[in-house]
Structures are given as structure tokens and as C-alpha cells.
Amino acid sequence: MTDVSLTAPASRRLDPVALVAVVAVALAYGRAIWFTPPEATQGFAQKILYVHAPAAWVAFLAFGVTALSGAFWLFLKDQRLDRLAESSAEVGVIFTTAVLVTGPLWGKPVWGTWWTWDARLTLTLFLWFIYVGYLVLRGVIPGREQRARYAAVVGILGALLIPFIHLSVYLFRTLHPLPVVARPEGPSMPPVMVKTFFLAFFAFTLLYVAFVRVRIALAVQRDALDDATVGG
């Protein structure tokens, strides 16, 4: 008989990484709101940088992890890699949604328009569609191995957009500004803003790790229950 008894259910676990992530995110929001001055030209709208850019970084990281895990799964066929790819893609979609929501809210007061079909914005929207498609694909394929194989291929192909998105501000005429921190000549912001920026980067990266850990725990629990159903 297959044992359906699992380790502590994911819903009742208190992950220490999640706890640290929540504190770090609260600190980042607090510092950005109350302890970081607004920029003189853009005004308060510039503070959107502290939630927009880290979300974009985490989205790239998440889809990069999905692609790498998928690539390794194709060789190793290790179920843990597929769970990591699946979890990372889902969290990546959440962070890309944050990018696509905060971008227009920054664009309207600064550019005078919510949206423009330039390379950076359009490719980011495509990236979101690809990984939403990735998650839908996973949901409609019942066989675990076939699902992992197809998902790995889509996950790898989708991530090929990431370097184009990153380089789009150099390659194309675009409204989107060039990087203000990751520049060879150093950040073009005052130190107080740079510190907030890096705190937000750290906090949202930690939030990504926390989300992925919990999501993997759910996937482990789900797979064990599926195995028990099939095996029983």
C-alpha cells in the first residue's frame, strides 16, 4: 500500500526564509516611502523605481531558473528540477505582472502615456504571455514526464527573450530609460536612493526565494498525493 502520510503540510509550515523576506520587504517599502526623498524632476513618481526595477530583476531571475532547471531536467529527468522550474515560472509571472502594472503607473506621469508599443514594453508583455502559456500548458498535460518535457522546451525558449529585453534599450529607439544604477560609470542617483534601491533588490529577491520554497513544498505534497491516488 502506498503511504499517503507526508511531512508537515505546506500550509502549516512557517518558513524562516518567508519570515525574513516579509521583514525585508516591509523595510524596503518603509524606507522607500518615508526615508527616501523624491527626485527633483520626476517627483514622487520616481519612487516607483524601487518596486518596478527589482520586480523586473526577479522576473528575469525566475525565468532564468525555469529555463536552467528545464534544461537540466532534459538530461537528468529529476522530478525536483521540474518542480523548481514550475514553481519559479509561477512566481516569475507574478513579478512580471508587477512590472507590467507599475510600468504604466510610472509612464503616465513621466512620459504622458500609460503604454507605448516600444521594444522594451512589448517584449516584456510577450515574456508574460509566454510564461502564462507555460503554466497553462502544464495544466493541460496529464502525464508527468511528457508535461515536464514540453514545459522544459517552452521554458528554455521563453527565456531567450530575456537578453533581448535587457538590451532593447540599447538596440532600439525606446521611451524606456537606460539603466540608472547598473552602469559602467556608476549609479547616477544619490547614495540615499541607491541604498533604497539595493535594499529593495535584496528584499524582493528574498521574497522570490520564499515564494518558490513554499510553492515547491506544495508541488511535493501534490505529487505525493497523486502518486498515492494512482498507487492505491
Place this chain on the structure above:
Amino acid sequence: MPDNALYYRLAYAATLLLYLGYALSLYLRGRALSRREQRQRDGRT
């Protein structure tokens, strides 16, 4: 300096809602899995 604080407040509120909503969805999925596990266990005893 332009008066556009509303946009940044909206952006911060939207991201917070998004992350809290996702955290809630993880919690609810975990609870649903625990119930499913309980049902499977009860069905076997």
C-alpha cells in the same frame, strides 16, 4: 516638483496587493492539499 504622488501610491498598493494575493493563494492551495491528504487517509482507514 510635479505633483504625482498618487501614481506611486497606486503602484505600491498594487504590488503589495499582488504579493499578498499570491501568498494567500499559496496558503489556500496548501490548505486544500491538506484536506485532500486527510480525505485520502480517512478513505484508507
